[in-house]
Amino acid sequence: MDEARRSGRRVPANRPFLLGELNRTVPGVDDRVRALGEDAGPAEYEDVADRLWSLFLVARELAPTRSRTGCDVHPDGPVDPLAPEGWTRCLLCNRNRRIGDPSVPGVETGRAPGQRYEAPRPPYTREALTEALRRVRELQLDLGPTSPNEEFARLAEAVHRAFVTARELSRPRTASGCARHPGAPVDPTAEETGGAACLFCRGEETRRARQGPPVPRPRRTRPRRRIGHRITPPPRGDRPDGPPSTSR
Template sequence: MSAPDRNRSQPIPARRPYLRSELHSKLAPLSDQVANLWDGAHPLEYEEIADGLYAVFRTASNLAPQKSYTGCTEHPNGALDPEAPDGWGLCLICNDRRRQGASVMPSAGTGAAQRRGGYPVPEPPFTLQRLVECMRELNELAFSLELTSPTSAYATVADRLHEAFCVARELARPRNVSGCAKHPGAPLDADAAPGEECLFCAGEKRRQALAGNPVTLPPVRRGERRNTYRRFPRAVNPGP
């Protein structure tokens, strides 16, 4: 059987033509937006791109086979166990059964193979150049998809889209220009000393210096009345 005859004999999922067109129509304008960015762009510009990439990722995940975040066939989208011992899976429900010694044991597929579930998350650093490279690879993969392409090709596009979304999401976070751990996105105070440029912290220090340290009043016992002193005298009504 020739290649064209073999392709015609393969069944095409019902939603694949529509979702494939939606994938292309959403991905093309995002590639243009990323190409127009520059180093030092504001995080809000990356936030719009991250939202768009997540929408495209949702479309690609519907084209690809369903992934299991826990790796468990019984609870594929269940809660993850943050303290899973070595050799166990990530499914919290199955691990609780193991800890309690229940007769119902976790489903097959535990261990290292189960820990590979879910979509890949890239490692830092997250830069604009890396996002551009991700978008270039995505365009080559997505626009080479055919209606008869195997499901593994659509799964690869979904994985790469998730990686590009993670990079854009990290670039969209407020940047710690002031060096303040409490207010990472605060504006800078031009008159502050080096290392104390956070405008919010500098203003708080000035207010404390002008007002002095706050004084906590002693607790009042039940039945007693606290004697307070007014800063301004009470207005007296002269009457008729």
């Protein structure tokens, strides 16, 4: 505690306890994955996924609290879908930056994390799970009670990637053998057409073949609108819905 005070960093009260639980759980999960063979079934990966989920709950408690935008001023504000690289996810702050508002603080070096943890991309294999756990072990060895919050945030993201990989491996597998969609149904016309056996992959191929290359659309020019120009209406007698004019 004296060393933490000298360094100028405050250690949360529950961090030493959670960090000890993390250090005790990671080796057991790692040994469990190493004991699995190449032909391990979904039921064996289900136990690994349950352990990784418990580990993720601990890592998430160690990481700083996430908000929707990652912004201290607008934590629950709208998310900018077109945020440039290096900017934050807050739409309100990014709008002020685009118009050059000097009251907005400068952009940080990295983008603030969102509220949701991103899932890794397929394929979900045993090698991908082993690589994810290796990353977890590397981050765990460098952690201490006085480590910055950014390192705990990276650990939570790494544990979440390992959990998603184990969860996808624990899903029931079909005869399609697809690494991207382990629980997808089998395409009944795969033998006749010679295409993919996975029905989901077959649907993606069919959609791409039907759509073809994107065709650029010409931009429509908007008609110019005159401001302050007023058209004088015709006399009431000359209107189609009015009485006929008696003047000659």
